[in-house]
Amino acid sequence: MVAYLITLTVLLTGATVGKIVPLQQFPADSTAVAADTAQQTAEQVTDFSGQQRVEDLLRSRPQPEAFRGHLYELTRHPHRAGTARNREVRDYITEVSRQAGLEVAHYDYDVWLAEPGEVRVSIVSPDTLHLPLTERVVGIDPDTGHPELPHGWNAYSGSGEVTAEVVYANYGRREDFALLAEMGIDVRGKIVLARYGGNFRGFKAKYAEAAGASGLIIYTDPANGGYVNGPVYPDGIYSSASAIQRGSLLTLNYFGDPLTPFEAALPVETDSTVRRLHPDDVDFHTIPVTPIGYGAAEYIFTRMLGERLAPESWRGGFPFPYRLTGGRDLLVHLSVNQPQGLKPITNVVATVQGSEFPDEWIILGSHYDAWGFGTTDPNSGTAMLLTLTETLGEMVRAGYAPRRSIKIAHWDAEEYLMIGSTEWVEQLREELGAKAVAYINADMSVTGSRFGASASPSLKQAVIDASKAVMHPDTGGSLYESWHQNPDTAEPPIGNLGGGSDHVPLYMHAGIPSTSVGLYGSVPIYHTNYDTFWFYETHLDSTFRYGPALTAYYGILSTRLANAPIIPYDLGRYGSDLHHHLNTLNIRARELDRQTVPDDLFILADTLALLGRQAETELRQRTETLSPENIVCINRELIQLERTFLDEQGMPFGGWFRSVYASINPFDGYANWMLPGLRYTLEESGTREEFDTQAEVLRQAMLRLKNHLEKLPSGC
Numbered sequence: 001m002v003a004y005l006i007t008l009t010v011l012l013t014g015a016t017v018g019k020i021v022p023l024q025q026f027p028a029d030s031t032a033v034a035a036d037t038a039q040q041t042a043e044q045v046t047d048f049s050g051q052q053r054v055e056d057l058l059r060s061r062p063q064p065e066a067f068r069g070h071l072y073e074l075t076r077h078p079h080r081a082g083t084a085r086n087r088e089v090r091d092y093i094t095e096v097s098r099q100a101g102l103e104v105a106h107y108d109y110d111v112w113l114a115e116p117g118e119v120r121v122s123i124v125s126p127d128t129l130h131l132p133l134t135e136r137v138v139g140i141d142p143d144t145g146h147p148e149l150p151h152g153w154n155a156y157s158g159s160g161e162v163t164a165e166v167v168y169a170n171y172g173r174r175e176d177f178a179l180l181a182e183m184g185i186d187v188r189g190k191i192v193l194a195r196y197g198g199n200f201r202g203f204k205a206k207y208a209e210a211a212g213a214s215g216l217i218i219y220t221d222p223a224n225g226g227y228v229n230g231p232v233y234p235d236g237i238y239s240s241a242s243a244i245q246r247g248s249l250l251t252l253n254y255f256g257d258p259l260t261p262f263e264a265a266l267p268v269e270t271d272s273t274v275r276r277l278h279p280d281d282v283d284f285h286t287i288p289v290t291p292i293g294y295g296a297a298e299y300i301f302t303r304m305l306g307e308r309l310a311p312e313s314w315r316g317g318f319p320f321p322y323r324l325t326g327g328r329d330l331l332v333h334l335s336v337n338q339p340q341g342l343k344p345i346t347n348v349v350a351t352v353q354g355s356e357f358p359d360e361w362i363i364l365g366s367h368y369d370a371w372g373f374g375t376t377d378p379n380s381g382t383a384m385l386l387t388l389t390e391t392l393g394e395m396v397r398a399g400y401a402p403r404r405s406i407k408i409a410h411w412d413a414e415e416y417l418m419i420g421s422t423e424w425v426e427q428l429r430e431e432l433g434a435k436a437v438a439y440i441n442a443d444m445s446v447t448g449s450r451f452g453a454s455a456s457p458s459l460k461q462a463v464i465d466a467s468k469a470v471m472h473p474d475t476g477g478s479l480y481e482s483w484h485q486n487p488d489t490a491e492p493p494i495g496n497l498g499g500g501s502d503h504v505p506l507y508m509h510a511g512i513p514s515t516s517v518g519l520y521g522s523v524p525i526y527h528t529n530y531d532t533f534w535f536y537e538t539h540l541d542s543t544f545r546y547g548p549a550l551t552a553y554y555g556i557l558s559t560r561l562a563n564a565p566i567i568p569y570d571l572g573r574y575g576s577d578l579h580h581h582l583n584t585l586n587i588r589a590r591e592l593d594r595q596t597v598p599d600d601l602f603i604l605a606d607t608l609a610l611l612g613r614q615a616e617t618e619l620r621q622r623t624e625t626l627s628p629e630n631i632v633c634i635n636r637e638l639i640q641l642e643r644t645f646l647d648e649q650g651m652p653f654g655g656w657f658r659s660v661y662a663s664i665n666p667f668d669g670y671a672n673w674m675l676p677g678l679r680y681t682l683e684e685s686g687t688r689e690e691f692d693t694q695a696e697v698l699r700q701a702m703l704r705l706k707n708h709l710e711k712l713p714s715g716c
Contacts (some may be wrong), residue, residue, distance in 0.1 A: 051563055054400065055469055058555035061391040067446075067547030070096070070383035071375065074368070075533050078148050081369035081413035081420075082113045082343030085148065089368050090346050093410050096386050097350035100393025102408070107347040109265040109423045111257040112279065113416055114155040117338040119290045121217065123299060124163060125331040131296040135529040136242040138234050143373060143532040150372075150529075152244030153338070154201065154218070155416055156258075157289040161335035162214040164191045166300060166326035169208065170314040171198030172218070174667055177211045183308065185324050188212030191332050193300060195221040195316060196291075200499070200669025202251040202417075205285045215334040216289040219297035220245055223317030225524030226294055233530050237521075237539050241295030243528040246371040248417045249285055251669065253654030255505055256422030258282045261656065264427035268342065279340070288336035294318075303330050345369075345412035347420045352392055354562065355401035360635060361435045362561045363407045363512075364388070364554060365421065365502055366442035367414030375536045377526045380547070381442035381518070382410060387551045402562035404437060411502050414443070421502035425510050432510050437639060438561050439506040440554060441516040446547045447540055448521015451479045454495035455515035456507060456662070457577045458642060461570035463515050464491055466557040473545035479553060496577075498672035499664030508659045511643040513569070517553065519546045565623055565631055567638045571616045571712075574641070574705060575609025578661075581674040585682065594682050598695055604702050611709040618713040637708055644704035647697055652680050652690075660701045 074093075079086040090106075097104045123129040134151040138144045167187050170176040172194030180187060192208040194216065201218055208216045222228045225239050232240040239245075252258060257265040259276040266274050301318055306325030315322045326332075348368075354360065366381035368374075385408050392406065413419035425432060438459055451472065453463050467480040475482050484492035497503055497514060507514035521540060525531055541547075560568065582605060586596045619634065626634070645661040653666040653676075663676035673679045677694035680686070686694075 051560065054395070054559050054563070055556050057395060058391060058559065059470065059552045061394060062387050062548035062551035062555075064544040064548055066390060067383050067387045067551065068544040070386045071379060071536065071544075071547070072533055074379040074382055075373040075375045078146060078150070078372045079368075079370055079374065080150075081345055081416060086369050086412070087346070090348055090410075090412070093348050093368060093382070093386065097348070097389050097408070100350075100390045101396055102350040102352055102389060102393055104348065104350050107349065107424055107427065108267050109257065109345050109420070110267045110342045111265045111345055111413060111416075111419050111423065112259045112340060113343040113345075113413065114157070114338050114340045116150040116153045117159070117336065119151055119153055119337075120333070120335040121290060121292060121296070122333045123303065123330070124333050126303065126329050129299055131292060131299060132242060133244070133290070133292065133296070134242070135244060135293070136240070138530075140234050141530070141532055141534040143534060144529060150246075152291045152293070153246060154205075154289045154291055155246075155248045156202075156250050156284055156340070157205070157336050157338050158284070158286040159336055159338050160286075160288045161333065162191065162288065163331055163333045164189055164214050165328060166191050166193055166304060166330055166332055167213070168192075168304070168310060168314070168322060168324050169194045170310070171195055172204030172207060172216070173199050174203070174207050176314075177207045179311070180324070181211070183324070185308070189214050191215040191217060191334055193217050193219065193297070195219055195224060196245055197221070197224045198668070200251070201247050201291075202249040202285075203667065203669055205249045205287065205289045206251045209285055209287050213287060215287050217297075217300075217332075217334065218245075218289065218291045220291075220294050221297075221316035221318070222294050226317060228317035229524070233525055233535065234538075237524060239294070239524045239528065240530075241298075242293045243525055243530055244291050244293050245527045246291060247527050248415060249289060250417040251285075252283060253666075254656035255418045255509070256426060257419055258284070260423075262426060264423045266427070267344065288334050290334065290336055300326070300330075300332060305329065345420055347412055347424050348410040349424075350389055350408045352396055352402060352406040354403055354405040356403040357632070357635065358405050359435050360404040360437050360567075360639070361407055361432075362402075362404055362437055362558050363409060363439045363506070364442060364558055365409035365411055365439065366445065367411040367420065367502055369412050369415055369420075370531075371415055371527045372529045373532050375531050375533050376447045376523045376540065377444040377531060378414065380446035380536070381444055384446050384547050384551050384554065385410070385442055387547060388555050391551065391555060402559055403565075404562040406558050406562055414502055418502055418504050422505040422509070425505040429510060432506075432512060433643060434639070436506070436510070436512040437567055439503060439512050439514040440558060441501055441503040441514065442518070442554065443501040443516070444523070444526070445516075445518030445520075446550050447523050448519060449474050449482075449546065450520045451483045451518075452493075452495075452520050453515060453517040454497045456497065456513045456642065457573035458513045458569035458571070459515045460494050460573055462557060462560060462568055463494060463517060466553060466560060467492070469556050470549060470553045473543075473549045479549070496672045496674060497662060499670050504664065508657055508663050511646040511659055513642045517550075517557070519550050565626075566619050567635050569638055569641065571612030571641075571709065572609050574612055575605045575607065578605035578608060578702070585675055585678055588679070589682055592682055592685075594685070595688060595691055597678065601695065601699060601702070604699065604706070608702060608706055608709065611706060615709050615712040634712060637711055641705060641708055644708060645701050647701065649697075651676050652694070660698050
């Protein structure tokens with residue numbers, strides 16, 4: 001099953017260099033020998049007394065060979081969601097998890113997915129030129145010639161064809177189209193040309209269509225990850241002229257399967273009660289949209305002869321003037337024929353059952369589907385989780401069992417807009433509400449040397465503390481030391497979660513404390529056909545040491561959360577972070593000349609901070625004397641803390657977004673909005689009554705949190 005095994009030559013300097021060795025060079029029974037060795041190792045490891053012993057094993061067991069082997073196997077073929085190739089990846093993940101000894105469950109759904117179909121872009125006047133729509137094959141990277149690689153495309157584009165003049169719209173943001181209108185540039189009936197960056201690509205389509213455009217072409221500008229930034233692929237990490245960023249365009253006011261909002265899209269054959277919308281009743285984009293590389297875009301830009309020059313801030317990296325219009329003589333033809341239909345997808349969830357609190361879940365996850373090979377996005381994270389799966393499995397075979405259950409989830413169809421994870425959350429909403437302690441997201445998590453994290457308040461301290469327990473592969477110091485480099489700050493820069501990955505349904509819809517942690521680097525070629533194993537090994541990590549380091553980190557963080565008698569939430573952080581976010585809202589309100597946040601919310605936030613710190617102190621002091629019944633009751637209360645921020649009515653911009661604490665920015669899709677109900681009324685110039693309504697919604701959530709915090713020290 002595994003086509004290659006890996007040996008590592010250890011140099012005198014301590015560096016390691018990977019060498020692929022064909023399987024046939026090993027003895028015929030090498031698989032059995034490896035299994036015997038693992039069993040012997042497991043039998044030698046029988047002392048799991050204390051968390052420190054567990055962490056020693058988590059640091060020592062993960063090896064570069066295992067991470068590299070998984071990454072290679074996962075990325076042998078392009079594997080888009082809904083295809084046979086992606087089901088092969090599903091089966092590989094399942095087999096590895098079962099061989100490791102974990103319980104494995106499949107969660108199947110039938111969801112509405114788009115296919116690449118056919119795309120054509122041509123200049124038809126003043127001359128005729130068919131523009132390239134796929135990446136150039138590069139001989140040094142054999143994967144780039146794979147026959148199953150698709151052309152550039154954007155999922156959920158409208159189908160149709162149009163021939164029209166061209167308007168340049170910068171990043172295609174709402175404010176960019178507003179400025180075009182202010183400058184008297186008419187977009188109606190035109191093909192908009194917009195560069196990647198600044199917002200989620202789907203909003204470029206949404207705002208272009210709203211402005212009356214008849215089509216949209218999205219390109220990667222040389223200044224946004226191209227030759228302006230450094231050497232391009234294959235000589236460097238930056239996008240070459242033919243690199244094309246694929247991706248979804250969905251901008252619905254809910255996530256998941258477009259046809260089943262708020263409801264799991266269970267398979268048609270097994271559950272006929274699922275209420276599916278008709279596709280005509282879903283707010284899909286109707287105009288044709290496609291991405292191109294900057295090599296193709298240059299052919300259009302050099303033919304644009306309109307009189308108006310673009311504002312300075314709109315100018316990218318091309319060495320010629322950026323014009324707002326192409327003029328009447330420049331006509332571009334855009335044609336998209338994109339089939340869409342129901343396709344099967346599968347989430348794979350592997351479980352290490354908890355010994356004392358099996359119904360309290362620590363969930364780790366990453367998606368496994370990709371637009372192409374997906375070596376960095378997402379499968380660097382998938383390979384890391386499989387390496388952790390094998391490490392935990394080895395420990396379990398030797399007798400280890402965490403107190404709480406640890407679930408390792410592999411989501412399908414994330415690239416289409418978090419579909420697999422959302423369907424799982426919608427299917428298990430009530431169970432997750434009662435059992436989920438934390439979610440740790442590993443999407444695209446092993447791409448470089450820079451350690452970083454974003455988290456909900458209650459997990460921030462645990463995330464920081466775990467970074468002190470793992471050495472950085474490059475520095476000889478801890479991950480924490482590489483992360484916290486500013487002596488003027490009390491802690492490293494830990495962010496707040498935004499959009500763009502599978503934490504969204506768990507955190508912003510189900511209210512599960514979440515974090516996204518990784519060893520990160522710049523990957524401008526993401527979502528292109530160049531995100532290959534060769535690219536990863538050549539430009540990101542030739543030694544494959546970052547994967548094992550992050551494996552150790554994920555193992556330590558998850559087992560600390562799983563093994564602590566009392567769930568180790570950062571209780572004081574709720575109030576202090578709320579105070580900060582309220583202050584940030586007031587700054588924005590003054591910028592917009594709008595009303596500010598009521599003073600009592602600041603007072604309440606400070607009260608929550610004090611109560612949280614007091615509860616932490618008292619619980620720490622009393623842990624050893626608490627009865628098992630009290631511990632269960634306290635943990636039940638702790639699990640509900642984040643749920644106090646859920647509002648059944650949801651946000652004014654979409655009822656699916658139920659957290660009054662955190663959401664995506666509904667106007668760009670990527671950035672976070674803290675206290676989103678209030679923020680929305682500020683940005684949309686809502687009435688004072690609307691602002692006061694959202695302030696009251698937040699106030700009630702904060703009072704619910706206060707009630708829970710007050711209960712904790714008494715042991716329920």
